[in-house]
Amino acid sequence: MTAFDPDRLRHEFPALDQEIHGKRLVYLDSAATSQKPRAVIGALSAYYEHDNANVHRGIHELSRRATVAFEEARGKVATWIGAAESAEIVWTRGTTEALNLVATAWGLDNVGEGDEILISALEHHSNIIPWQLLARRTGARLRYIELDEQGRLVLDDLSSLLTARTKVVAVSHVSNALGTVNPVAEIAAAAHEVGALVVVDGAQGAVHTRVDVRELGVDCYAFSGHKMCGPTGIGALWARRDLLEAMSPYQGGGEMIHIVGRQESTWAEVPHKFEAGTPNIAGAIGMGAAVDFLAEIGMDAIQAHERELMDYALGRVGEIPGIRIYGPGSLDERSAVLSFTLGDAHPHDISTILDAEGVAVRAGHHCAQLVMQHFGVSATARASFYLYNTKEDVDRLVEALGLVGSIFA
Ligand SMILES: Cc1ncc(COP(=O)(O)O)c(C=O)c1O
Numbered sequence: 137m138t139a140f141d142p143d144r145l146r147h148e149f150p151a152l153d154q155e156i157h158g159k160r161l162v163y164l165d166s167a168a169t170s171q172k173p174r175a176v177i178g179a180l181s182a183y184y185e186h187d188n189a190n191v192h193r194g195i196h197e198l199s200r201r202a203t204v205a206f207e208e209a210r211g212k213v214a215t216w217i218g219a220a221e222s223a224e225i226v227w228t229r230g231t232t233e234a235l236n237l238v239a240t241a242w243g244l245d246n247v248g249e250g251d252e253i254l255i256s257a258l259e260h261h262s263n264i265i266p267w268q269l270l271a272r273r274t275g276a277r278l279r280y281i282e283l284d285e286q287g288r289l290v291l292d293d294l295s296s297l298l299t300a301r302t303k304v305v306a307v308s309h310v311s312n313a314l315g316t317v318n319p320v321a322e323i324a325a326a327a328h329e330v331g332a333l334v335v336v337d338g339a340q341g342a343v344h345t346r347v348d349v350r351e352l353g354v355d356c357y358a359f360s361g362h363k364m365c366g367p368t369g370i371g372a373l374w375a376r377r378d379l380l381e382a383m384s385p386y387q388g389g390g391e392m393i394h395i396v397g398r399q400e401s402t403w404a405e406v407p408h409k410f411e412a413g414t415p416n417i418a419g420a421i422g423m424g425a426a427v428d429f430l431a432e433i434g435m436d437a438i439q440a441h442e443r444e445l446m447d448y449a450l451g452r453v454g455e456i457p458g459i460r461i462y463g464p465g466s467l468d469e470r471s472a473v474l475s476f477t478l479g480d481a482h483p484h485d486i487s488t489i490l491d492a493e494g495v496a497v498r499a500g501h502h503c504a505q506l507v508m509q510h511f512g513v514s515a516t517a518r519a520s521f522y523l524y525n526t527k528e529d530v531d532r533l534v535e536a537l538g539l540v541g542s543i544f545a
Contacts, residue, residue, distance in 0.1 A: 140437040146524040148173040148429075159494030162529045167312050167340060167473055167520030168498055169362045172426075176365055179425035183418050191417055192391065192408075206417050209424025210407075216427045217338075217357060218348035219374050226380070226407040227415050230371035231339040232262040234358030235306070237373055237410060238335050239266035241386040243304070246333070249275030252301045254332070256281035256289055257510055258311045258318070261503045263337040267306060281307070283510050286464045287314040294326050304333045309341025309357075313504035313518070314463035315446075315473030317345075324353045333379075339363055343522075344442060344471050346435040349374050361419060366426035370419030373410075380406040387412040438523045442472040445521050449474050449530045453519075456537055458544075462511055472521040475502075478537060481544040483517040489543065490517075493536035 146152050149171040154161050163171060183205065189198035191206045207222070214222040228234040243266075247253065253267045257280050271278045279297055282290045289307070298305070305327040310317050324334040338359040341347055349357045356379070360371035375383075385392055385403055389412035394402040403409040430438065447467055453459060458479035464470045478486055483499035490497050498518045501508045508514060519533055 142526045156494040157492050162495045162532045164519040165496045165498050166522035170365050173429050175429045176422050176425045180418050180422045183421050205421050209420045212424040212427045213372055218350050223407055226373040226410045228371050228373055230360035231358045234373035236266045237386045238356050239270045241383045243270040247274045247276045247303045251276040251303045252279050254279050254302050254305045256307050257283050257506045260312055287316050298330045302330050302332045306335040308337040310471045312340050313502040313507040314475050315471040317469055317471055321352050345439050361423035366423035367419045370416045370423050385409050389413045448527050452534045474519045475516040479544050483515040486517040486540050489540045490536045495536045
């Protein structure tokens with residue numbers, strides 16, 4: 137692809153080419169899941185139509201082809217986030233499973249009574265609950281990095297939150313509820329001073345920005361295919377090979393073993409040690425195709441486009457009487473998420489009225505109830521943008537919000 141052109145890009149996404157309630161669909165819910173380009177849908181169909189077979193087990197041609205495509209996709213994802221080798225990518229169902237994998241497989245062996253787990257009040261529930269479960273199982277204590285009035289992490293007292301007992305620090309790269317971009321490299325450096333493991337929820341990170349896990353200096357990075365133009369049900373955990381090798385398996389079954397005995401067994405090499413059972417082969421191939429798609433456009437171009445769009449959206453939405461926008465004021469600290477409330481209108485009512493105008497936004501707590509509690513609200517409405525959105529989409533949002541304003545005035 138040549139110059140970045142969201143109008144042209146939009147036509148690569150068949151689901152965007154439709155009317156909802158008689159109006160052109162304006163899809164502003166990409167933080168929940170992105171739409172899929174033809175290249176990804178085509179890769180899924182091609183796999184099922186020509187190469188469908190189980191991986192790693194068969195000698196026949198289809199199995200060979202499926203295995204090659206599956207492992208090639210792993211390599212693409214590894215390169216995409218700057219991993220040292222493809223063996224550092226473990227396929228998972230998504231970010232949630234990747235985080236549960238670390239909290240369970242690493243956590244149960246390395247966290248004990250009286251130890252501390254440091255997370256933040258900005259986290260998606262999938263980066264809270266696995267650590268709560270680990271704390272409950274081990275007697276460890278869960279501690280929190282708090283938020284300021286703009287929904288940024290308060291890091292002034294980070295050194296007092298990190299102690300010799302801190303075994304793991306788990307934070308998001310980018311908040312799904314507010315769009316806050318966290319300084320993960322800075323947090324990782326401080327956490328490593330006390331010898332803690334650094335786990336990053338990258339569900340909203342690798343989607344919008346170029347990620348190099350080694351530059352970030354983190355230990356684990358979890359992300360989902362469906363938020364970055366790929367299929368649902370597939371994602372990945374990146375961790376360094378030595379860390380993966382030292383970790384116990386997460387689930388037991390086929391594919392993850394080397395030799396099985398009656399009482400004891402030995403494990404396959406990483407990453408297969410963590411991939412029990414038949415994997416989501418089509419999903420992995422689809423995620424590889426999504427990486428190809430995004431790489432061809434270029435993450436820097438995507439990020440620049442989203443920044444321009446957010447600048448425009450913050451300005452236009454910010455002028456609406458009664459609007460309250462949550463999250464950082466500076467574009468440098470915020471990604472493509474616009475969380476807001478409008479007067480006394482319940483976010484569910486906002487979303488329903490916008491839907492009638494063909495504008496899809498999310499309303500609710502966004503799986504981030506601690507963030508809602510911080511701002512003293514039960515829910516917000518959230519418009520989230522991606523590479524295929526345009527200023528015209530923002531105008532449609534603003535127009536529809538005008539209608540909400542007139543109903544609730
Ligand atoms: C920041 C963040 N973390 C984790 C998740 C969970 O991702 P998944 O549902 O793909 O496992 C999401 C999904 O919305 C998210 O936005």
